[in-house]
Amino acid sequence: MAIAVGLSVAALFGAGGFLGYQAGLEQRNADADLRAAASARVMEVVTERNPGARILDWAGWPETLFRESARAGLDYRLVLALIEKESGFRPDAVGAAGEVGLMQVMPATAALVAERLLKVPFLPPVRAKSGHYLSLGDLGDAHYNLRVGVAYLRAQMDRYALLPVALRAYNRAPGKATEHRPGDRYAEDIALGYLRLTQALP
Numbered sequence: 001m002a003i004a005v006g007l008s009v010a011a012l013f014g015a016g017g018f019l020g021y022q023a024g025l026e027q028r029n030a031d032a033d034l035r036a037a038a039s040a041r042v043m044e045v046v047t048e049r050n051p052g053a054r055i056l057d058w059a060g061w062p063e064t065l066f067r068e069s070a071r072a073g074l075d076y077r078l079v080l081a082l083i084e085k086e087s088g089f090r091p092d093a094v095g096a097a098g099e100v101g102l103m104q105v106m107p108a109t110a111a112l113v114a115e116r117l118l119k120v121p122f123l124p125p126v127r128a129k130s131g132h133y134l135s136l137g138d139l140g141d142a143h144y145n146l147r148v149g150v151a152y153l154r155a156q157m158d159r160y161a162l163l164p165v166a167l168r169a170y171n172r173a174p175g176k177a178t179e180h181r182p183g184d185r186y187a188e189d190i191a192l193g194y195l196r197l198t199q200a201l202p
């Protein structure tokens with residue numbers, strides 16, 4: 001059967017076309033192997049930083065990381081370095097100011113990003129009277145949180161020419177990005193994390 005299929009393809013495309021078809025198929029298979037290896041390595045990084053990571057939360061997540069980073073024109077390893085700094089790869093992380101999830105996005109920010117940039121629905125977290133979250137809404141989903149966080153980071157990079165300022169805008173809020181804070185090493189920590197990840201990941 002394989003020989004018959006090969007012969008029929010060769011008949012359709014001619015000898016040169018068939019060789020090109022084979023080369024393209026081999027390249028696609030090689031690309032798939034590289035993506036699978038990169039996905040596995042990303043999950044190694046995730047579980048090294050967050051040993052309690054649940055498989056259910058992370059199913060297919062590396063592919064979402066690659067896709068959303070490429071769509072935003074960002075190096076996925078920079079995104080990983082930011083996530084490591086923000087939440088330690090914990091999808092259920094909640095910050096002191098109410099920021100939520102992997103990329104520690106404020107619900108109000110997520111609502112704006114979802115509406116204006118991504119054009120997708122947004123289910124916000126639900127707060128109890130005490131102020132604690134009863135549920136994390138869409139931001140508790142590792143895939144959704146990543147999409148919103150990457151889009152927001154891209155927006156800050158478009159707004160500010162310098163990456164350190166864009167990172168501080170992401171962390172502090174845009175209006176405070178250029179404030180002088182001598183003890184703030186947020187951007188520097190992400191830069192170091194990024195350099196480390198470039199040595200560990202393809």
